[in-house]
Amino acid sequence: MAISDDFSINTATGAIRHDSGSTVYSLLDFHAYATDFSDNPENIDNDVPSKIAGIRDILKPAIITLLNNGPEATPYNIDDTAAQFLNFGSIEQDGGNTLYTGLRTIGSPLVSGSPIYIVQNGAKLAKFWPDGHARVLVKAKTGGALIDSGDVEVFSRKFGQTYSVFDVNLAAGSEQSAAITTSVDSSISLSLGAAQTILAGLTITAGDVNLDLGNGNGSKLYKGSIDCNNNPLSDVYQALMAACEEGSAETIVGVEGWRYRKLNAAYNEVGSAPFGIFAGGTFFVARGWALLNVPAGDAENYELKAHDDTRQVPPVSTGVEIGGLVAGDSVLVGISLTAGGALDKSQYTLAAGNTSGLGTITLSSSPAVDTPAAGTVRIGDDIYQYSSYSGAVFTLVGTLSQTYSASTPCYIPLIDTVASGSSESVTVIYSGSPRPLGGSVRRGSGGDEIVAFPISATMGASSVSINTVRNSEVG
Amino acid sequence: MTTVIVDGIEFAFDFQDQRIDVPSNITTLNVYPLWRAIREAQATPIGISYPVIAKAAGLDTLDATQGISTFITVTLFDAWEVNSLLGGGKFVLTGGNLIRDDNQDPFRDNPLVTYFAFFSQSGTVTTVNTGSVVTPQDKTDIVNGVWGYTGA
Numbered sequence: 001m002a003i004s005d006d007f008s009i010n011t012a013t014g015a016i017r018h019d020s021g022s023t024v025y026s027l028l029d030f031h032a033y034a035t036d037f038s039d040n041p042e043n044i045d046n047d048v049p050s051k052i053a054g055i056r057d058i059l060k061p062a063i064i065t066l067l068n069n070g071p072e073a074t075p076y077n078i079d080d081t082a083a084q085f086l087n088f089g090s091i092e093q094d095g096g097n098t099l100y101t102g103l104r105t106i107g108s109p110l111v112s113g114s115p116i117y118i119v120q121n122g123a124k125l126a127k128f129w130p131d132g133h134a135r136v137l138v139k140a141k142t143g144g145a146l147i148d149s150g151d152v153e154v155f156s157r158k159f160g161q162t163y164s165v166f167d168v169n170l171a172a173g174s175e176q177s178a179a180i181t182t183s184v185d186s187s188i189s190l191s192l193g194a195a196q197t198i199l200a201g202l203t204i205t206a207g208d209v210n211l212d213l214g215n216g217n218g219s220k221l222y223k224g225s226i227d228c229n230n231n232p233l234s235d236v237y238q239a240l241m242a243a244c245e246e247g248s249a250e251t252i253v254g255v256e257g258w259r260y261r262k263l264n265a266a267y268n269e270v271g272s273a274p275f276g277i278f279a280g281g282t283f284f285v286a287r288g289w290a291l292l293n294v295p296a297g298d299a300e301n302y303e304l305k306a307h308d309d310t311r312q313v314p315p316v317s318t319g320v321e322i323g324g325l326v327a328g329d330s331v332l333v334g335i336s337l338t339a340g341g342a343l344d345k346s347q348y349t350l351a352a353g354n355t356s357g358l359g360t361i362t363l364s365s366s367p368a369v370d371t372p373a374a375g376t377v378r379i380g381d382d383i384y385q386y387s388s389y390s391g392a393v394f395t396l397v398g399t400l401s402q403t404y405s406a407s408t409p410c411y412i413p414l415i416d417t418v419a420s421g422s423s424e425s426v427t428v429i430y431s432g433s434p435r436p437l438g439g440s441v442r443r444g445s446g447g448d449e450i451v452a453f454p455i456s457a458t459m460g461a462s463s464v465s466i467n468t469v470r471n472s473e474v475g
Numbered sequence: 476m477t478t479v480i481v482d483g484i485e486f487a488f489d490f491q492d493q494r495i496d497v498p499s500n501i502t503t504l505n506v507y508p509l510w511r512a513i514r515e516a517q518a519t520p521i522g523i524s525y526p527v528i529a530k531a532a533g534l535d536t537l538d539a540t541q542g543i544s545t546f547i548t549v550t551l552f553d554a555w556e557v558n559s560l561l562g563g564g565k566f567v568l569t570g571g572n573l574i575r576d577d578n579q580d581p582f583r584d585n586p587l588v589t590y591f592a593f594f595s596q597s598g599t600v601t602t603v604n605t606g607s608v609v610t611p612q613d614k615t616d617i618v619n620g621v622w623g624y625t626g627a
Contacts, residue, residue: 332523343524381490381521416520440527444518445511452517452527474531474547475510 003033006085011046014074016066018082024135027062027089027102028052034076049076050091061102061175062089083137084128090173091137099141102175103168105133105154114156114182117246119259121148133180140170154178157258159192159245161185162272165261187278188238195242198235199250203227204243206253206263211290213304214429215315216369220306222290224253224263226275233291233298237278244274263288264307315369316461320414321425322441324468329443331424333455334413336438340456343438345411350379351392352406359399363392367412370428370435370459376416379404383416413439414459427463434460441468449473477521479512486512490525493553494583499560506571507534509557510549528555533571547571551581558583559590568592 006021007030016034025033034049047070053063066076077093078086083100090101105116113131117124118138129136140150150171157163162185166178190198205225212219228236243250248257255261262269267287270276276286283298285291287305294302304312320333334343351362361377361384377384377394385397414426414437439455451471457464477488486509487496495513497504513529516522533547548571551557557573559566559582566588573592575581582590 330518330520330523342526345524378524381524383520440523442518442523442527444515449514451530473514474534475507475514 003029004037007033007082009034009037009049009076011043011069012074014069014076016049016076016078016082018085021085024085024087026058027064027086027091028056028058030086030091031056031062031064063174064089064091065096066091066093080139083139086137087135087175089175092173097141097144099139099170099173100137101140101150101170101173102135103138103152103154103170103178104135104175105156105166105178105180107133107164107179107181109181109183110156111158111161111182111184114161114180115158115246116180117155117157117258119153119155120151122259124258135175138170140173146171153259154180155246155259156180156182157244157246158182159195159242160188163241163244163274165269165271185241185273187234188241190235190238192242192245195235195238198231199239199242201229201231202236202239203229204240204252209290209292211292211304211312213312213314215313217310217312220304220310220312221308222304223288223307225290225292226285227292228294230293230295232295233283233301234278234281236291237273237275237283240275241273262286267309316430317427317463318370318430318459318461319425319427319463320437320457320459321423321463321465322415322455322468323423323465324470325419325422325424325441326443326448326470327420327422328446329419329441329450329468331415331417331419331439331441332413333415333426333437333439334411336436339436339438339458340454341436341438343411343413345378345380346409347411348409350404350406350408350410354400354404354408356401356403357399359396361386361394361396361400361410363394363410364407366392368431370414370431371412372414372426372428375412375414375426377410377412378416379408379410415439430461434458437464444473449475477516477519479515479519481508481512481515484508484512486516488512488516488522488528490521493528493555495528495555495557497557497559497566499562501559502561502565503567503569505569506547506549506573509568509573510547510571513549527552549573551575554579555581556583557581559585559588561585561588563587565589565591 001021003025006018006023008019009016031050031052037043038048047067050064050066068075075094087102092099115131116134117127138152140147150169152168152170154166154168161182164180164182166180168176168178170176209222209225210219211222243252243257244260246258250257252260260274270286277284281301283302285302285304288307291302300314300316306312322331335347336343349364351364354361374387377386386394387397388395415424417424437455437457437459441453443450451473453468457466479486484501485498510531517528529549529551531547531549533545535545573581
């Protein structure tokens with residue numbers, strides 16, 4: 001079939017319409033058709049419908065202007081339907097009041113059949129092009145005014161693939177390009193329906209959130225929160241991708257999910273995954289979003305970007321577990337100068353003002369990050385239980401039995417208890433440096449007495465587990 | 476100071492001075508309760524933060540039905556010493572051996588007190604568990620009697 005079979009030109013009205021067929025023709029072919037039409041004997045009295053800017057070149061977009069048919073005093077014009085069957089250039093009509101600009105997507109890799117959709121003025125354009133890279137005309141100007149300043153967004157968001165988005169301005173006419181690339185997303189294992197089910201259990205909220213991850217950076221401002229509801233982060237990621245896929249019915253911070261891009265206009269977006277990328281078992285969350293109610297198993301499997309664009313990584317947890325205990329065993333584990341060596345009883349010093357009767361102990365400086373949230377402070381042979389601490393101030397269970405002078409040495413064990421069962425453990429934040437441990441498990445009476453079992457270990461980024469060797473004591 | 480009561484004897488442990496105080500009313504002390512007190516003291520909240528005080532060996536059962544076992548030997552570590560709080564006179568250590576790991580004197584010097592310790596490489600302990608009204612002191616007297624026996 002030829003273009004003259006699919007299109008018709010009404011010289012009386014100036015209408016150039018698509019009548020049949022499915023072939024999409026280049027604007028150069030269209031111009032050739034219009035020119036050929038005008039030199040037919042029956043049309044010789046009518047003006048040529050179109051002109052082309054510059055020379056004809058099949059390798060370049062054709063910039064076409066539709067002209068007036070002087071004898072009929074009517075402007076030649078195409079309609080939106082006709083524009084669907086033309087590409088590779090731009091076509092202007094009505095004295096420049098109407099402009100269709102060419103839009104072409106390019107880029108590799110592109111998963112075969114990746115759907116492309118175009119958003120103009122906040123709305124998806126009705127799709128008339130096939131999946132895969134697109135080459136179409138988009139109306140950029142009407143009634144003499146650019147539609148949304150000529151801006152369009154080009155998306156490809158098929159669940160199961162990485163997403164892609166590109167901003168294009170069509171005001172200049174000709175053909176404009178949008179770089180779109182997609183790949184199979186190896187982090188997607190759920191079906192879209194299953195991901196949507198997970199999504200229904202999440203809460204995505206815009207608004208200021210201050211969050212301290214306990215990583216030493218203090219409280220940080222975020223501009224939105226995602227309540228993970230203790231779902232595994234691998235599932236949360238998939239749910240959030242489902243929230244942004246082409247057919248999403250979600251609304252995110254007041255924007256349809258299928259065109260949601262970022263939380264704040266000042267942020268850089270993550271085009272392939274608007275809420276952030278999941279890679280290597282870690283969820284690298286897009287800037288501004290705080291995660292809440294992350295399951296314990298994923299406590300270290302994410303990174304945030306605060307509003308101030310600083311990277312916030314949850315602290316690595318480590319700890320010690322002493323097993324092989326019998327209820328009633330005395331257990332003491334602390335930092336030593338060398339693994340298995342004597343405990344460092346000068347680990348810290350006291351500040352001034354630790355007077356008898358106070359319900360707090362204040363150190364001369366804040367303790368290391370791997371200090372247990374609750375435990376004991378030992379000042380010489382004096383032992384004080386604390387329930388919490390903030391900075392250098394420890395809140396005691398009880399009060400000081402005497403007044404201590406400034407600079408008095410003290411130390412804070414990791415485990416300091418009488419066993420209540422077969423194991424005792426503590427979880428702390430990893431300091432970043434391996435810690436030599438010392439201490440002992442002892443049982444001197446009450447049956448099942450054992451030879452004192454020495455603790456010798458190094459606590460690094462991975463927790464230490466030690467099993468007590470229970471050699472029966474003499475007597 | 477950390478106090479531990481074993482068999483009615485209140486032992487006091489000074490971990491800084493590495494000293495075990497025996498009350499002034501004790502003139503004869505069996506090594507076994509001393510060892511039990513040491514074992515308990517080093518497991519206390521204060522004691523566990525210090526190196527162990529001593530180790531022990533022996534008390535191997537020779538005849539369970541007769542209650543006969545080998546002597547206990549307690550070895551004190553570092554500079555630990557036993558200190559009698561007697562105002563004067565004789566202090567006797569029985570029922571086992573008490574030594575220092577560094578071979579020094581296990582007793583704190585006290586010019587008013589004379590320490591007697593009967594050490595043996597092959598001593599045995601006989602535990603009297605039958606008979607009426609046998610008190611712990613009776614048992615001690617019996618053991619001392621065995622050691623003090625000079626007859627044919």
